[in-house]
Amino acid sequence: MGGPAASPAPRQPEQADVTELELRIQLLGGGVVGYNINDNADILAEILARLDGRSLAAAACVCRLWAAVARRDAVWEALCLRHVGPAPPAGPATRAVVAALGGYRRLYRLCLGPALDRLGRAAQAHHHHHHQVARAHHQHRLSLSLSLSLFSIDCYERLGAGTSAGRKPPPPSSLLFLCKPVDVS
Amino acid sequence: MAMGGGASFPFQWPSDPGLDAVALPPLPTVVPDAAAAGVAYYAAADMHAAMPSALPDFAAALAAMRREEEEAAGIRLVHLLMSCAGAVEAGDPAAASAHLADAHAALAAVSPSSGIGRVAVHFSAALSRRLFPPTPSPPTPATQPPAEAAADHAFLYHQFYEAGPYLKFAHFTANQAILEAVHGCTHVHIIDFNLMQGLQWPALIQALALRPGGPPSLRLTGIGPPSPPGRDDLRDVGVRLADLARSVRVHFSFRGVAANRLDEVRPWMLQVSQGEAVAVNSVLQLHRLVAGDSDSDDPARAAAAPIDAVLECVASMRPRVFAVVEQEADHNKAGFLDRFTEALFYYSAVFDSLDAASGGGGAVDAAAEAYLEREICDIVCGEGAERRERHEPLRRWRDRLGRAGLAGVPLGANALRQARMLVGLFSGEGHCVEEADGCLTLGWHGRPLFSASAWRAEENNHQSDSNADASSSGGGSEESNISCSS
Numbered sequence: 322m323g324g325p326a327a328s329p330a331p332r333q334p335e336q337a338d339v340t341e342l343e344l345r346i347q348l349l350g351g352g353v354v355g356y357n358i359n360d361n362a363d364i365l366a367e368i369l370a371r372l373d374g375r376s377l378a379a380a381a382c383v384c385r386l387w388a389a390v391a392r393r394d395a396v397w398e399a400l401c402l403r404h405v406g407p408a409p410p411a412g413p414a415t416r417a418v419v420a421a422l423g424g425y426r427r428l429y430r431l432c433l434g435p436a437l438d439r440l441g442r443a444a445q446a447h448h449h450h451h452h453q454v455a456r457a458h459h460q461h462r463l464s465l466s467l468s469l470s471l472f473s474i475d476c477y478e479r480l481g482a483g484t485s486a487g488r489k490p491p492p493p494s495s496l497l498f499l500c501k502p503v504d505v506s
Numbered sequence: 507m508a509m510g511g512g513a514s515f516p517f518q519w520p521s522d523p524g525l526d527a528v529a530l531p532p533l534p535t536v537v538p539d540a541a542a543a544g545v546a547y548y549a550a551a552d553m554h555a556a557m558p559s560a561l562p563d564f565a566a567a568l569a570a571m572r573r574e575e576e577e578a579a580g581i582r583l584v585h586l587l588m589s590c591a592g593a594v595e596a597g598d599p600a601a602a603s604a605h606l607a608d609a610h611a612a613l614a615a616v617s618p619s620s621g622i623g624r625v626a627v628h629f630s631a632a633l634s635r636r637l638f639p640p641t642p643s644p645p646t647p648a649t650q651p652p653a654e655a656a657a658d659h660a661f662l663y664h665q666f667y668e669a670g671p672y673l674k675f676a677h678f679t680a681n682q683a684i685l686e687a688v689h690g691c692t693h694v695h696i697i698d699f700n701l702m703q704g705l706q707w708p709a710l711i712q713a714l715a716l717r718p719g720g721p722p723s724l725r726l727t728g729i730g731p732p733s734p735p736g737r738d739d740l741r742d743v744g745v746r747l748a749d750l751a752r753s754v755r756v757h758f759s760f761r762g763v764a765a766n767r768l769d770e771v772r773p774w775m776l777q778v779s780q781g782e783a784v785a786v787n788s789v790l791q792l793h794r795l796v797a798g799d800s801d802s803d804d805p806a807r808a809a810a811a812p813i814d815a816v817l818e819c820v821a822s823m824r825p826r827v828f829a830v831v832e833q834e835a836d837h838n839k840a841g842f843l844d845r846f847t848e849a850l851f852y853y854s855a856v857f858d859s860l861d862a863a864s865g866g867g868g869a870v871d872a873a874a875e876a877y878l879e880r881e882i883c884d885i886v887c888g889e890g891a892e893r894r895e896r897h898e899p900l901r902r903w904r905d906r907l908g909r910a911g912l913a914g915v916p917l918g919a920n921a922l923r924q925a926r927m928l929v930g931l932f933s934g935e936g937h938c939v940e941e942a943d944g945c946l947t948l949g950w951h952g953r954p955l956f957s958a959s960a961w962r963a964e965e966n967n968h969q970s971d972s973n974a975d976a977s978s979s980g981g982g983s984e985e986s987n988i989s990c991s992s
Binding site: 414415418421469 | 715
């Protein structure tokens with residue numbers, strides 16, 4: 322792979338990048354104590370919890386440890402709660418309900434992520450068309466209760482897909498509409 | 507313009523198909539009754555008067571002309587359809603079929619992916635069905651085996667649910683009203699006038715699970731059509747809901763009531779217990795019970811209608827909240843032409859909004875369209891007892907519900923905010939949620955399409971909310987099923 326400063330061989334760019342990333346992180350620890358971020362999964366979790374959705378998903382591709390840490394629901398919980406508001410005190414009750422419905426990671430993947438993307442695209446298009454100052458990024462246009470409602474409907478539809486007589490195709494996901502293109506007319 | 511009942515139809519549209527778009531006679535500026543609702547769609551009438559005088563770009567001019575031609579063709583088509591409807595009302599089938607034939611020809615000129623094109627297809631199909639009713643031997647929806655018909659209807663309903671924000675708006679708003687009304691109650695009994703696949707309830711179950719103070723004990727009574735022998739659709743839905751409730755630890759029980767019509771359901775079938783907070787939920791059901799006789803502007807005649815029996819039943823249960831969502835349209839008029847025109851403009855707006863909600867590419871889900879097509883067919887072709895889609899505007903519902911002893915409960919800022927957030931997730935800037943007198947309406951470019959409101963029995967005797975019943979704990983859920991056929 323070459324030294325740390327050399328550019329990676331272009332054979333398989335993603336793989337090379339990932340390995341280099343790992344190497345760089347290892348070397349960031351310096352030669353003094355040889356600290357490796359992978360030594361402490363909880364600190365890694367704290368760091369990952371501050372990433373946005375896409376970065377978090379990318380981080381999960383780094384190595385098995387990162388994948389395992391990125392899979393922790395607490396990490397996704399932090400991400401979800403950051404993006405919805407006004408944030409209610411999300412206590413253990415909320416955690417239990419979300420876990421029962423499939424977990425924060427799934428909530429983000431199916432509901433919050435697409436919804437935020439969609440709102441972001443709509444806001445961008447609006448900005449483009451009307452030349453206004455773009456709204457503040459953290460203006461909350463989605464509430465936790467609304468996303469949980471949509472999520473629960475999706476969970477319910479999946480419950481039904483397993484038991485329905487396979488006469489008709491499985492019912493569409495209630496959250497598919499979030500993936501449709503935004504009409505910005 | 508003379509409306510309804512006259513010997514001459516209000517539109518004398520030249521039937522010469524060779525007319526150039528530009529040479530169309532000036533359009534009437536006030537379109538009957540639809541002026542109040544939906545002019546926004548046909549404001550194009552004014553634009554025709556003034557063609558752009560100086561255009562810098564020839565291509566742009568060409569495109570503009572093509573658009574204008576299309577719009578003119580669309581408007582001509584609309585007027586042909588209305589002339590046909592006028593002829594039907596005047597009892598002149600020959601003229602009606604002539605206009606209809608012209609309309610079919612004009613349909614070819616209008617792009618099928620435009621809003622008016624698609625709606626016009628359905629309306630002209632409905633008109634021809636009315637003029638030339640199909641012979642009874644091929645299976646029509648009325649003679650289809652009920653199992654097939656019900657399954658088809660369920661499928662179309664589900665597709666319609668996914669395709670646009672309307673049913674979601676209905677469910678979420680009704681849920682919010684119910685949630686707020688049963689705040690603090692430990693035993694809640696919800697009666698759903700039309701269970702279908704129960705898509706409304708997972709969100710409410712989840713919200714109740716998370717409410718401060720813990721979830722109440724929830725009972726759901728779902729009303730629906732009887733299932734064919736060997737199947738129990740109501741119970742299946744109940745089982746699914748029970749599974750969901752169990753996973754979020756809400757004590758839940760379900761009972762299904764099978765009935766073909768809502769007025770067959772008697773209060774004793776619903777088994778309301780002492781001390782429980784009753785919430786009744788009706789999404790797009792009440793309009794089917796309205797007067798069988800079409801000349802119902804006279805309240806005395808309307809009193810005999812099934813709707814009053816049902817409203818009495820509801821009021822007798824003293825519900826904490828009666829959530830009502832209905833189409834915001836006036837499709838129950840006596841005169842056929844009035845009704846036809848209203849429906850034409852209403853469904854144009856709905857199709858437009860569906861188009862925007864599905865991304866604006868003209869790719870409206872076929873099943874969602876089919877769902878609406880059934881309504882259109884019913885409004886246009888059905889008469890008397892056969893017509894079930896008798897939509898009425900909110901002000902008439904207010905009167906009816908008021909007469910039955912129900913008082914309005916304002917929906918509140920939370921409901922409005924949630925509805926706006928939900929609708930904001932759907933594409934198309936055109937959808938809007940407005941609040942008026944405590945009711946929410948979902949509209950498309952200012953034209954209200956659906957209205958949601960909440961009601962309760964007047965002089966509510968406030969029983970103590972704590973229930974002395976020792977209810978079983980934990981997440982166990984039991985469901986019992988009683989089927990009552992007429």
